[in-house]
Structure formats: structure tokens, C-alpha cells
Amino acid sequence: MAKGAPAAFAGFRRPDAQVRALASRRARAASQVLVYMRTMAVFLIVWALIARITGNAILLPSPLAVFTAIVGLAQDLELFLHAGISFARMVASLVVGSLLAIPLGLAMGRSELLDRVVDPTIEILRPISGIAWIPLALFIFGIGNALPIFIMTYAGFFPILLGTIAGVRSVDRRLIDAARTMGIPERTIVTRVVMPAALPSLMVALRLGVAASWTAVVAAELIGAPSGLGYAVEWYRELLMTPQVMAFIAMIGLLGYVCDLGVRALARALTPWAAA
């Protein structure tokens, strides 16, 4: 987690101070990696011991068995195939969800009237989680690609919408005032001041949307899709091939983490002025 720039320094840093700061950051990152590996090592050892004690390979396979399963699945590309399918679905649903939520959120954040008209409907639909839609959606779409994408779009829509509204509302009033004193017309203020100022909050909303979508992907695929990570987990469970089940679960976790990193990187690229 990056700390804010120290306010005491003037904007200019001496080169060697910068080098020192970079070196200390690298050292800290390195030590964090070491701690991570140490903890995971302890975890694996405890797991191996318990697996040895219970002795039931179906109930609790050893870490080695899981590792072997991962390698096997990776070698015949099955792991990546399902991962790719789930990931593609999530990207599709995020695109659709954002295209719906962001313009609506911008409009609702700016217009009190629109907010009053639309918000109650949003608040009625929001508590009905995406997962509760699965039976109905199953009937409408059947098993296939459309179901997970629909559920995931629905799940991601609300965090993105609400986050966008909050972002627009929280734009510093003084920035808008400053623009007005410069004789800038209202429409330009919306595009050149409000939207850039709301962008950091939008990135946060996007992160939440990604998380919500990714959670929904598993549930949707577990029940209503012929492919994808959720499907694979359930498939191997029915075959009682637990190492493979765990392999796919690990992949779900890893990919979720990677997606979050991706959005964070996007946020840093688009909004370098916001604290990470």
C-alpha cells in the first residue's frame, strides 16, 4: 500500500534521495514476499500433516497431490481453458455493466430529479442478489453462456452505479466554483471538471464491481453453465477427484486476485494523482 508523498518536501527531490527511497521500497517489498512464502510454507506443512493423519485421499488430498493435479491440468490446458472462459465472461459482463451503470450514474449524480425518480427502483432491485435471479434466468436463458453473463452483469451493475453516483456527488465544490470564476460554461464544466474529478471514485466502484462479478461467476457457472471454472469445480467433485477440485478453486482465487490487481493498475494509470 503506497503512502502519500510527504508534504514537507518541496516538489524537487535530490536524485540520491530518490534512489534511496526506491531502494527502501524494494527492500520492503522483498521482505513482504519472504513473509508470504514463510506463512504459506507453514500452511502447506500443517495441511500435509493433517492429510497424512486422516489418510483419506478423497476427503483431504495431500498438497503434493493437488500440486500434481495442477500440473496435469495445466499441461493439457484444461485449467487455462476454463479460466479463460470464466475470465472472458467477466470481461463481457463488466463492459456491459459499465456501459449501463456509468452514464446512468453520472446523470443521477448530477440531477437531483433523476435520482429521485430512479433511485427507489434501484433500491428495490439491489437487495435481490444476482444469485437469486439464477432460477428465473435459467428459465429464460437456459444453460449456456448467456446465463453467467447476465448474472454477472447484474451483480456488477449495482456497485458500479452507486460508486459512480457517490463519486460525482463528492466532487469538491470548490473545483466547480473555480471553473465558474474562470468563465467556463456549464457543459464544459461537466466534461472537463466533474468527470475527471469523479474518476478516482469510479475506479473504486469498478474494483467493487469486479469483485461482485467474480463472486457471481462461480455461483452462476456451478449451476448453469457447461464450461468455466465454477463448472469444472462441480464436475470434478461429482467424480470425487478432490485434487482437481482444489486446483480449480485455487485458480478461482488466483484469477480473482489478478483481476483486482489489474483494475488497481488501471486506476493508477488513469488517475495518477489519486492515492493508491
Next chain:
Amino acid sequence: MIGAADRANRTAIGFALPLALLALWQALGTTSQSARMPIPTHVAAAAFELVRSGDLPLAIAQSLSRVFVGFAVAALIGIPLGLAMGAFRSFERNIDPLIESFRPIAAIAILPLAILWLGTGTSAAVTIVAYAAFFPIVINTVAGAKGVNPTLLRAATTMGISRLRVIRTVIVPAALPAIGVGLRIGMGVAWTAIVAAELAVGAKAGGGGSGGIGQMMFVFYAYSVELNRIIVCMIAVGLVALALDRLIRFVLRVSMPWTSK
């Protein structure tokens, strides 16, 4: 005077869109060819029927009992763990990788494992709920404990208060609002998780399993294709979610009167 009229105006506008959509739905439904298409009036009738027969309240009660048990387990483990992590940096550094590694793995993904270990009964469902609620609770507790102004802590230690006492008397009260946030989020996640778990179990156990609203929804889908009843269940899921949120907000407000939310 202006205030009251304004407020009445607001509520009226608020109902406009939902009512309009409802009317549209009704119109589309009655004119549609498909006999199965759900219509608001049929949905209302189905709701009445399900409540009267006691099926819906029973299912909700079953789901709620699992939610409360799972939630309690998550809180009993998560809050002390979070406080310990917040208070002792080295402990946090060592445990955090585990938590951060499992956090992206949604509770529902663990369900097949839970079924493998515990069968398709209540214990699996409760475990899923506890797993789901655990992460928001622990993460927010850690944030709350860490977010205590270090100057406050220094002030306390210069007064000669022992480390453990500081935790109890300074960190815990200061972290309570954040813990409250974690509990609220955790409750919401718990409810979503139980619906998902029961739905999945219902799908896999072929209509067996031990009830709950998620399972009821699946039965209506798979066996009777009663779309109206499915929609009733969906609405019930939404209403219960709202009620749970209000409930926990009320409990938090009552137990922490000094916070503004």
C-alpha cells in the same frame, strides 16, 4: 409546511417509476401468448398462497437460522482475530497472506468441498455462511484497529497503561464503528451466501437437502416450473435482505449511541 409538501412530493415521484414498470409488465403479460409468463397479479396470488400455507415463512425461518449461526461463528472468530492482528503488527504480517489468499475465493466456490466434507445438510450451509461473513468482518476489524490514531495510543502508554489494557480501553472502542461496518457487510454477504448455497445444494441434491428458501426456489424451477412462485421467492430474498440490514443497523445504533450512523 414547505418541508412536508416537499417530502410528500418526493415519495410520490419515487413510486412513479416502479409503478409504471409494474403496469408495463402486467400489460405485456396479459397480452402475451406464452401461458407460463409471470404476471404481477399472479405473482401476488402466489405470494398470498405461499404465505398462507406456511411454506414461505418456514423456508425463510430455516434460511435465517443458518444465517444467524454462521454469522455468529464468523463474528466470534473474526473479531478477536482482527483485533489481535490490528494490535500486533508482526502477527498481522504473518497471518495476512493466508487471509488475502483466500479472500478472492468466493464462499460458493468452497461449497463443493464443504459438501464433500459435510454432506448436503445444514452444516455445509452454515460453514459456507461463516466462511463468507468471516472476511468482511475480519478485514474491517483489522482496519478499525489499525486506524486508531497512533497519537491516542502513545498518549495512553505515556500514562502508564499496560499493552493489553490499551487494547481493551482504547483500541476496541475506537475500532467499534469499523467493526460495525464489517458486521453489516458480513450480514449482507451471509444472506447472499445462504441463498446461493441452498440453491446449489438443491440443484445437486436433486431436490433433496434440507430446505431453506434457496432450495425452494430451485424446486419451483426444476419440478413445477412455477415462475410466479420463483418471483415470490426472489422478492422475499430482497425483503429479508433489507430487513436484516435494518436489524443490524438498529442493533449497532443501540449499542453504539455515540456514532452518527
Next chain:
Amino acid sequence: MKSAIETEAMQQRANDKPAQHAHAPTEPAKLCLAHVGKRFGTGATPTIAVDDFTLDIAQGEFLVIVGPSGCGKTTVLNILAGLDRPSEGSVALDGCEITRPGPARGVMFQDYALFPWQTVRGNIGFGLRHGTPGDGLSDEARAQRVRDCIDLVGLNGAEDKYPHQLSGGMRQRVALARLLANEPEVLLMDEPLAALDAQTRLILQDELLRIWGQDRPQASRRTVVFITHAIDEAVFLADRVAVMTTRPGRLKALIDVALPRPRNDATRASAQFQALCQDIWGLIRDEAYRATVTSTSEEGGSKR
């Protein structure tokens, strides 16, 4: 509620020439505030932020408004800027009533209000690019003006940095440069140095006077209305100091600051400077004390 006669009398006064003050300006006033009042909140007890405030500001004058916290200084500035409308009275620039914000009355806000997604250069040129000050100017002319402003305030070398990479003093320079780039007739400044440490503040007071052009003749300088709660700052910078009371904010006194320009550290050490500071403090002291013991909040109803 005012009676019909009172209202008529008010109208008469508003139409009359502004009253003469301690240092009567020889030219017509640049900015006129006539019986300006501002109320917040509806209902039985609205908060009166400003009450019957009358003041004329001359062209090229550096006028400082000083007063205890919460006395309505910022409200007066907002009204001059056009960001707020007065509940009573009128406010005018060169005889034309002020109804909305515009580049002729540039504002420098307390927390700089720099656009965080723009560099220094982008911030300074923002009004030129998107607002009326840039009308009729070629891109090259705009870029040149931005460069000139950067030179003037001393920001060379930092043109491509973002606000979050700058210190407080530098951000203040950017805000000032952005203000000047739009070539306003009047500069309105709301406690611009309040967020800086004492040493930086002294430096920037000198810089402010230099940039404003304190050694130029009055007719060629820009008019400044500056708000502060620091009395020494007020006396150092001002041609005249307007002292305000606590809520409701009224004009308590108008003090002439006859210190010679250019002003510098020697000015701060002079006996005349000290005496002026003491005089003003004497006027404010009771108000300031009351502000520390009554629990009024800045917005919302008065709790007195």
C-alpha cells in the same frame, strides 16, 4: 420585516453616491458593496452571516478584510465573486451589478482548488483553454501567457508536476498564477496563506506584493480584496483594512494603512506597523474572545 418607509429609505441610500471614508478615493469606486446582507436557512431563526455591509473599494487598492473566525468574511468574498447572491443590498463592479462568477473577478480559494488531474501548466492554462479569457487568442499566445505567469510567480522547473507532488507554498503559487493568467480586473483571495507555516507565509507575503506590483502606480495595479484572520498579515499587505465583527458580520471599522511602499522586513519592525496592529487587535479582541467561548458552528443556525 422592514416597513415600506424603511425599504424606500434603503433604496434611496443605495442610489446615492457611496459615503466618504477615512481615505476618500479620488476615482469612482471599482467595487461597491451597498448594505449587503446575507441570510442562511429558512424558518423562524435564520443565520445572519452578513448584515448591512457597505464598502467601496478603489481601483488598484489592496483591501484586506480581517475579523475573527466565522464572522462572514468568506461570505462577503463569495458575494463579490458572484458565487453567492446577497439577501439584501447590492454589489457592483464598475457600476454593473454582479450576478454570477466570471474571470473579471478571479478567486483564489483557501485550499487552492487546483485540478488534481492537471499539471502545473495545465492548471494555469485551464481558463485560457476552456473559458472566456482565452477567446481570440491563438494557441501560441496562450502558451506564452502561461509561460509568463510561471516566470512571474517563480515556478520554473515545476511546469510538468502534478499538484500532489508540490508543497503548500508551491501550490499557492500555482493558484496565483492560474488566477493571473486569466487577467482579472479584481483579485479575490480567501485566506490563501492560512494553510502555510509561519516562515513560508512571511516569504509569500513578500512575493505576493512583488507579483501584485506594489511599486507600480495605483492606476496600473490590479484591485485586490484579501481575507485573513492574521492581523500582522493584514497590516503588512493592505492599503486599507476593513475590520468585521462576529456573526452577524458587520463592518466595524475601516483603517487606513499609511505605511510607505515598497514594504519589507523593515516595515514589519517599524513602530508604526506595531501600533497599527495593536489598534486593530484592540478592535477585534472582544469579538475573538467571544468566538472561543461560544459554541457556534460555521453553518446552520446560530446557537447563541
